Amino acid sequence: MADRQRWVIKIGSALLTNDGRGLDCALMQAWVDRMVALRERGIDVVIVSSGAVAEGMTRLGWQQRPDSVHELQAAAAVGQMGLVQAWESRFQKHQLHTAQVLLTHDDLSDRKRYLNARSTLLTLLGFGVVPVVNENDTVVTDEIRFGDNDTLAALVANLIEADHLLILTDQDGLFDADPRSNPQAQLIREAQASDPRIARVAGGGGLLGRGGMATKVRAGKLAARSGAVTTIASGRSPEVLIELADGRGPGTTLLPDTSPMNARKQWLAGHLQMRGRLVLDEGAVRRVREGGSSLLPVGVTDVFGQFSRGEMVACEDAAGQRIACGLVNYDAADARRLCGRKSGEIADVLGFMNEEELIHRDNMVVFEEVGRLMPDD
Numbered sequence: 001m002a003d004r005q006r007w008v009i010k011i012g013s014a015l016l017t018n019d020g021r022g023l024d025c026a027l028m029q030a031w032v033d034r035m036v037a038l039r040e041r042g043i044d045v046v047i048v049s050s051g052a053v054a055e056g057m058t059r060l061g062w063q064q065r066p067d068s069v070h071e072l073q074a075a076a077a078v079g080q081m082g083l084v085q086a087w088e089s090r091f092q093k094h095q096l097h098t099a100q101v102l103l104t105h106d107d108l109s110d111r112k113r114y115l116n117a118r119s120t121l122l123t124l125l126g127f128g129v130v131p132v133v134n135e136n137d138t139v140v141t142d143e144i145r146f147g148d149n150d151t152l153a154a155l156v157a158n159l160i161e162a163d164h165l166l167i168l169t170d171q172d173g174l175f176d177a178d179p180r181s182n183p184q185a186q187l188i189r190e191a192q193a194s195d196p197r198i199a200r201v202a203g204g205g206g207l208l209g210r211g212g213m214a215t216k217v218r219a220g221k222l223a224a225r226s227g228a229v230t231t232i233a234s235g236r237s238p239e240v241l242i243e244l245a246d247g248r249g250p251g252t253t254l255l256p257d258t259s260p261m262n263a264r265k266q267w268l269a270g271h272l273q274m275r276g277r278l279v280l281d282e283g284a285v286r287r288v289r290e291g292g293s294s295l296l297p298v299g300v301t302d303v304f305g306q307f308s309r310g311e312m313v314a315c316e317d318a319a320g321q322r323i324a325c326g327l328v329n330y331d332a333a334d335a336r337r338l339c340g341r342k343s344g345e346i347a348d349v350l351g352f353m354n355e356e357e358l359i360h361r362d363n364m365v366v367f368e369e370v371g372r373l374m375p376d377d
């Protein structure tokens with residue numbers, strides 16, 4: 001859990017559908033081949049795929065995007081079939097499965113549904129499945145929609161605490177003016193996601209998509225809340241996926257204000273409910289507080305509550321004072337069995353081993369570390 005990265009890759013309608021001429025299956029295959037290469041390098045991928053309306057219009061033989069909401073919803077329902085078929089069959093070539101995940105705004109604003117969506121996505125990734133997310137266009141109305149998939153992708157990046165949000169579009173990145181109308185425009189290579197100047201140069205989009213650059217810049221700002229770095233790049237060259245993984249920087253990079261790790265930890269602390277408590281002995285308290293260490297089972301004396309692997313638990317000292325909280329690598333029953341045991345004994349005690357620590361440092365927030373109070377549980 002601690003050492004694999006998670007990337008959300010958002011692909012816009014114009015790119016995916018050959019500017020509305022139909023799904024570009026050859027380009028999709030090229031992306032899929034690179035996504036499989038990313039997975040082999042330890043990067044799990046969630047795709048946010050636009051294009052349902054555009055593909056639905058092609059399938060229904062419509063030349064003009066309709067104004068009526070019901071016609072748009074009907075087109076999205078038709079086109080969504082094409083999208084999922086196309087993604088599934090491209091991944092099938094690599095013996096991998098995809099999963100369709102259709103979300104609405106309500107799903108992410110209701111706490112219970114938010115946590116359910118989070119668990120489902122993480123479970124899918126754990127099974128080696130590639131989730132393909134889109135807005136559930138058939139049931140949303142204007143008042144309750146995300147509005148564009150750039151925003152949806154950023155919220156998905158928050159949901160799964162992604163390391164990276166990659167927005168693939170039809171331009172090389174964010175320019176200092178819209179390059180469609182200003183051929184002299186210059187590419188902006190890097191900026192703080194919160195910099196108001198980038199919001200000023202980002203304009204609206206083309207005929208098929210919705211948001212243009214304005215929503216992509218806003219998505220970068222949203223994604224930064226949970227520590228994700230955003231890259232806006234051209235999807236016409238699928239090699240950008242590999243270049244990014246190599247640390248080369250195509251397109252425009254939008255950075256969180258604090259370090260990605262700190263932002264992610266603050267997000268975790270503020271957004272996940274605590275499901276249980278671990279009581280730490282003095283040595284573990286010291287190591288977690290002062291030594292910057294992960295929490296090992298040997299330093300845990302008691303476990304309270306029912307929780308699953310990957311859920312948030314509180315860490316307390318013997319007097320009940322909260323020291324930290326974090327995402328736990330073992331469920332409550334296994335954590336109980338591991339109390340006081342050395343990491344080398346985990347496989348003997350449980351018959352398997354996920355990780356040698358109960359909570360990895362990267363998934364742990366120590367109170368002083370982020371200078372804020374923990375959420376209520």
Ligand SMILES: Nc1ncnc2c1ncn2[C@@H]1O[C@H](COP(=O)(O)OP(=O)(O)O)[C@@H](O)[C@H]1O
Pocket residue numbers: 011012013014015050168169170171173174175176177178179180201202203204205206207208209210211212213214
């Ligand atoms: N400052 C800018 N830099 C680059 N592109 C811009 C800028 N302002 C507006 N745009 C427009 O945004 C478009 C991409 O957005 P959009 O059409 O919504 O794509 P997608 O379908 O990939 O979401 C570009 O084709 C471009 O015309």
Ligand SMILES: N[C@@H](CCC(=O)OP(=O)(O)O)C(=O)O
Pocket residue numbers: 011012013014049050051052053054076134135137147148149150205208209210211212
């Ligand atoms: N849910 C819609 C998304 C529309 C949308 O945001 O498009 P885009 O700006 O191309 O990412 C669809 O699939 O058509």
